[in-house]
Amino acid sequence: xxxxxxxxxxxxxxxxxxxxxxxxxxxxxxxxxxxxxxxxxxxxxxxxxxxxxxxxxxxxxxxxxxxxxxxxxxxxxxxxxxxxxxxxxxxxxxxxxxxxxxxxxxxxxxxxxxxxxxxxxxxxxxxxxxxxxxxxxxxxxxxxxxxxxxxxxxxxxxxxxxxxxxxxxxxxxxxxxxxxxxxxxxxxxxxxxxxxxxxxxxxxxxxxxxxxxxxxxxxxxxxxxxxxxxxxxxxxxxxxxxxxxxxxxxxxxxxxxxxxxxxxxxxxxxxxxxxxxxxxxxxxxxxxxxxxxxxxxxxxxxxxxxxxxxxxxxxxxxxxxxxxxxxxxxxxxxxxxxxxxxxxxxxxxxxxxxxxxxxxxxxxxxxxxxxxxxxxxxxxxxxxxxxxxxxxxxxxxxxxxxxxxxxxxxxxxxxxxxxxxxxxxxxxxxxxxxxxxxxxxxxxxxxxxxxxxxxxxxxxxxxxxxxxxxxxxxxxxxxxxxxxxxxxxxxxxxxxxxxxxxxxxxxxxxxxxxxxxxxxxxxxxxxxxxxxxxxxxxxxxxxxxxxxxxxxxxxxxxxxxxxxxxxxxxxxxxxxxxxxxxxxxxxxxxxxxxxxxxxxxxxxxxxxxxxxxxxxxxxxxxxxxxxxxxxxxxxxxxxxxxxxxxxxxxxxxxxxxxxxxxxxxxxxxxxxxxxxxxxxxxxxxxxxxxxxxxxxxxxxxxxxxxxxxxxxxxxxxxxxxxxxxxxxxxxx
Numbered sequence: 001x002x003x004x005x006x007x008x009x010x011x012x013x014x015x016x017x018x019x020x021x022x023x024x025x026x027x028x029x030x031x032x033x034x035x036x037x038x039x040x041x042x043x044x045x046x047x048x049x050x051x052x053x054x055x056x057x058x059x060x061x062x063x064x065x066x067x068x069x070x071x072x073x074x075x076x077x078x079x080x081x082x083x084x085x086x087x088x089x090x091x092x093x094x095x096x097x098x099x100x101x102x103x104x105x106x107x108x109x110x111x112x113x114x115x116x117x118x119x120x121x122x123x124x125x126x127x128x129x130x131x132x133x134x135x136x137x138x139x140x141x142x143x144x145x146x147x148x149x150x151x152x153x154x155x156x157x158x159x160x161x162x163x164x165x166x167x168x169x170x171x172x173x174x175x176x177x178x179x180x181x182x183x184x185x186x187x188x189x190x191x192x193x194x195x196x197x198x199x200x201x202x203x204x205x206x207x208x209x210x211x212x213x214x215x216x217x218x219x220x221x222x223x224x225x226x227x228x229x230x231x232x233x234x235x236x237x238x239x240x241x242x243x244x245x246x247x248x249x250x251x252x253x254x255x256x257x258x259x260x261x262x263x264x265x266x267x268x269x270x271x272x273x274x275x276x277x278x279x280x281x282x283x284x285x286x287x288x289x290x291x292x293x294x295x296x297x298x299x300x301x302x303x304x305x306x307x308x309x310x311x312x313x314x315x316x317x318x319x320x321x322x323x324x325x326x327x328x329x330x331x332x333x334x335x336x337x338x339x340x341x342x343x344x345x346x347x348x349x350x351x352x353x354x355x356x357x358x359x360x361x362x363x364x365x366x367x368x369x370x371x372x373x374x375x376x377x378x379x380x381x382x383x384x385x386x387x388x389x390x391x392x393x394x395x396x397x398x399x400x401x402x403x404x405x406x407x408x409x410x411x412x413x414x415x416x417x418x419x420x421x422x423x424x425x426x427x428x429x430x431x432x433x434x435x436x437x438x439x440x441x442x443x444x445x446x447x448x449x450x451x452x453x454x455x456x457x458x459x460x461x462x463x464x465x466x467x468x469x470x471x472x473x474x475x476x477x478x479x480x481x482x483x484x485x486x487x488x489x490x491x492x493x494x495x496x497x498x499x500x501x502x503x504x505x506x507x508x509x510x511x512x513x514x515x516x517x518x519x520x521x522x523x524x525x526x527x528x529x530x531x532x533x534x535x536x537x538x539x540x541x542x543x544x545x546x547x548x549x550x551x552x553x554x555x556x557x558x559x560x561x562x563x564x565x566x567x568x569x570x571x572x573x574x575x576x577x578x579x580x581x582x583x584x585x586x587x588x589x590x591x592x593x594x595x596x597x598x599x600x601x602x603x604x605x606x607x608x609x610x611x612x613x614x615x616x617x618x619x620x621x622x623x624x625x626x627x628x629x630x631x632x633x634x635x636x637x638x639x640x641x642x643x644x645x646x647x648x649x650x651x652x653x654x655x656x657x658x659x660x661x662x663x664x665x666x667x668x669x670x671x672x673x674x675x676x677x678x679x680x681x682x683x684x685x686x687x688x689x690x691x692x693x694x695x696x697x698x699x700x701x702x703x704x705x706x707x708x709x710x711x712x713x714x715x716x717x718x719x720x721x722x723x724x725x726x727x728x729x730x731x732x
Contacts (some may be wrong), residue, residue, distance in 0.1 A: 066681035069669040073684045076681040084681040132716035134646025136200070138164040138174030146198040149220040150213070167199060167220060175642060178205045179709045189634045193228025193241045200641040202709070240482070241373040242334075242635040244422040246366050254361030254417065261359075263465040264412040271408075271461075314468045315391040316427060318569040318592040321380045322346040323582060323610050326515075326573060326597035327402040327429070327474075331654055335633035338372045339626060340600055344607035346379040347593075348399050352431045354444075355405035355414035368401075369422050376424045377400035388565050397426040402474070404431045405458065406443030412461040419467050427470040427511065430459060435520040446520035449479050452492050456508045459493065463509030463563060470511035470563055474573070477532055479520040484532055486515055487539050494543045494568050511564035513540075514595055517574035524598075527676055528574025534589040540570050541590075571595050577602070577675035579609040599675055601658035615633065617666040620689035623659075624706070630655065631707040646715055649704050656700040657719050660693055 004364055063069045067647035076084045092543035142162035149167050165172045178184070179202045185204035189195045195207050199222070207223045214630040239245075240638055253259035272570050318324075325340050326332075327349035337348045350368050405411035415428055432455065434445030441447075448455045455473075463471045473493065478485040496507040515536055517528030544567070573595035585594050597605050604626065609616050634648030665671065684690040691699055697719055701711055 006500070036077045036349055055212045063670050066677060068663050068673065070667050070679055070682045071669050074667050074684070076683055078202060088123050132646075132712070132714045134642050134649075134712040134715050135641050136170075136175040138170055140164050140167075140170045140174060140200055144170075145200050145220070146196075148222060150217070160368075171199065171204075171220075176202070176709075176712075177200055179645075181707045181709060183633060186640055187632045188240060188640050189225075190389070190634060191228070191396045191535065193225030194222075195640065195641055197641045197644070198222055201639075202642065202645060203640055206281040207398065239370070242370050242637075243373060243376055243424040244369045244371050246369070246421045247342075250421055251361035251363060251366060254359060259417075260415045261413045261465075264409070264416045264461075267412055267464050268409055283586075288311050312468065313463075313466070313470045313511070313563050314395060315388050315564055316470050316472075316569060317379075317381060317385050317388060317391050317393070317396065318347075318512065318571060319382070319385065320586055320593070321382055322593050323607050324593055324595040325349065325570060325600055325607075326595045327352055327431070328597060328601065331601060331651070331658070333637070333651055334370055335630055335637050335648075335651070336604075336655060338374055338401075338633050339630050340604050340607060341372075341374045342629070343605050343626075344611040345600070345605075346398060347426070348375050349429060350401045351398070352402045352404050352434060355403055355410045358403070359410070359413050359417055369418065371399040371424060388567050390565060397424060399424065400426040400429055400472075402431050404427040404434065404439060406445040406447070408458045408461045409469040411458045412465050415469075415471070416465045419465070419469050425469050427472050429474055429514075430462065430464060432473055432475045433514075433726065435523050440520070446476055446479055449475060449485060449489065449520070452489055453497055455489070456492055457495050458510040459510055460506070471509060472512040472514065473510055474514040474516065476516045477519045477529065484519065484529075486532070486536055490515075490536055490539060491543060494540060495546065507562065509563045510568060512569035512571060512592075514571040514573055519570065521539055530572065530574070530585060530589050533572045537570050537572070537590045540568060569593075573597065575599075575675050576606075578606065578615065578672050579613055580672040582606075582610050583613075598658065601655065602662050602675070603659075615665045615671065617664060620684065620692055623662075623692060624688065624703075626705060627652065627656075630709050631704070642712065645708050646712055649701075649708050649711060649715065650717065652704050652708070653697070653700050653717050653719075656703060657697075660695055660700065662695070663688065 078084050124224065141155055141161055143155045144165055144167055147153055151168075153164070155161050155165065164174050182190075182203070183207055184203065185346065186195050186201055186206045188197070188201070189203070189207040195201045195203070198204070199208070199220075201207070208220060210218050210593060211221050211222060213219050250259065269620045323345060324347040325337060325345045328336075330352055332349065332351040337345075341348065348371075350371075353365050353368045375398045377398060378393050378396045379398050381396075383393075395727055400421065403411070403414050403418070405414055411430065418425065418428060430448075431445055432448045434440070436445065439445035439447075443451075448458070459471060459473060475486055475489065490513060493508045493510055493513065515533055516526070517530055518526065568590045571593050572589055572591040574597075576582055576585065576594050576596045577599040581599075582594050582596075585591060596606060603618075605616055605618060631648060634651060635644060636646040638644040661678075663677075663682070664684070665673065666685070667682065679693075682693065684693055694700075697717060701717065705711065
């Protein structure tokens with residue numbers, strides 16, 4: 001749906017329904033009023049939309065399953081007067097396509113570095129994707145980048161250096177002209193008072209000037225605002241307001257095995273010492289004779305006290321006021337999480353990080369642990385928590401880290417280094433839900449669902465070495481379609497397996513479980529099964545009663561082995577696309593909170609809708625402002641030079657490959673919208689809204705150019721969606 005409309009004209013146009021809100025029956029109220037009231041609907045007063053309401057509504061458009069019910073006046077008809085339909089094939093596995101992150105990429109976008117086995121064919125749906133390069137025509141030598149014209153640093157390569165040393169030549173011929181977006185002001189300098197990219201910055205004119213020296217010469221100098229700058233630094237901590245920045249010395253020490261993991265070594269040694277006693281106890285489990293009972297007691301006495309206990313960990317809280325942003329591969333980057341936090345998200349997760357690269361000190365993997373300062377503030381808390389005693393909201397955080405590991409020793413060592421060098425973590429989550437073959441073939445992700453004892457062992461080890469940081473887990477219904485196993489797994493994780501209870505090792509020590517309502521085999525081919533999530537929620541409540549019934553018995557769990565005061569929170573995940581979906585899941589499935597994935601990719605203001613309890617008919621101009629905000633956050637994260645702009649553009653286009661699927665609620669005949677519905681071709685209420693609904697990559701690039709300028713001649717973008725799965729090149 002390429003519109004070809006002028007960018008400047010479209011960006012200045014306002015959609016007719018700017019700021020309009022709708023009630024659950026799709027009635028426009030105007031000026032933010034809902035049902036005649038100027039106040040947003042509270043969760044208790046909100047109305048519900050069900051199938052009977054839809055059938056009873058008087059409408060000119062009949063609702064068809066799988067098709068977005070767009071009002072007739074916005075549909076695009078073919079010459080034969082039939083409704084035109086989109087030909088795109090949406091690949092929603094792109095949201096969890098972990099194999100995409102194994103490409104060599106820019107150092108600042110989490111690339112894995114060089115591939116040592118170049119001749120070996122890579123596996124996965126995105127391994128052929130390339131993004132080109134965004135570099136200066138004449139690269140400036142690093143000794144000149146941060147120096148004034150007449151006081152450069154000495155280059156150790158001298159005349160043999162292959163980079164440009166003449167500053168004026170570089171500014172004139174070596175790079176493209178300064179950008180005029182953001183009023184020509186550098187987003188980094190605007191916040192920090194200096195720009196760590198110096199002359200390479202595409203906004204260099206906003207923080208440089210030409211001064212006259214004492215001998216009458218004109219010198220180009222970089223400006224620094226002393227009130228905002230503080231101490232200038234170079235390296236890993238140049239990003240704006242970032243926490244969990246790990247020093248280069250630590251990464252080097254990990255890569256050279258100069259930094260050990262003493263807590264993990266102690267725990268693994270404890271496991272090894274008790275292995276024989278546990279095996280004998282398990283083998284002799286059958287029978288009720290006094291001899292067996294005495295032998296079991298003797299074996300239990302041989303056990304050595306565990307070196308660490310999970311009971312003293314920081315307490316967690318999940319509630320209706322804490323909607324969760326799912327850990328999203330590629331798009332779960334810091335600028336996007338920051339945007340979602342601005343719009344009301346209360347809990348965020350890092351992209352899934354692989355355990356082995358972390359303990360080996362790989363820069364790209366550790367970059368995933370960085371969080372913005374807005375993510376380390378406490379989540380919203382109404383003070384009505386009567387479940388977990390001792391919860392302190394003032395010490396809570398929004399940001400947590402998700403990891404993948406396939407062996408107990410790998411998971412424990414990964415958790416130890418994370419808790420040692422990333423002090424700002426709400427929790428550490430083990431990914432047991434990723435369905436991508438590249439991950440599962442190595443025994444990680446969803447592959448762990450079929451290894452219950454191993455998974456319990458992994459989580460227990462993570463809990464023992466994580467100090468005060470709670471451990472959580474995310475799972476799927478099972479590995480095979482129509483064969484859910486999550487209930488059996490949940491029971492084991494909450495109460496502990498038989499051999500663990502008998503041996504005295506206790507429960508897994510987890511503080512929360514997140515269940516995605518699909519199997520590994522299903523991926524996204526069907527709607528999430530919230531009825532099964534509700535069954536699992538009821539199971540957890542029954543298990544709580546069972547634990548209470550075990551008090552003063554041999555089977556009673558040691559209180560020291562119980563995280564979060566013994567209360568395991570339960571979070572549901574899958575197909576949450578509106579506040580109606582959110583609160584319906586909260587009420588009907590009885591989950592503690594809901595994790596939002598694709599719904600937040602398509603419309604990140606879903607968190608705002610949840611907070612206000614009403615639909616928000618965002619105008620095209622408002623949605624464009626979110627794109628602008630993401631672009632600014634991206635430049636502050638990845639840099640405002642040519643390389644940073646290229647990286648920001650790539651991740652912006654990744655987001656737009658989801659965001660274009662949003663259909664404004666003001667164009668819908670029926671509410672609520674369904675995340676699985678696909679719209680026929682339609683036009684928006686103005687040209688900008690039509691452009692933002694386009695499924696063509698060239699229009700996505702056009703939107704990116706409004707804030708990042710024309711794409712670099714060598715920039716390439718290959719959408720994950722199969723309808724656009726061919727290489728394209730942006731025009732310079």
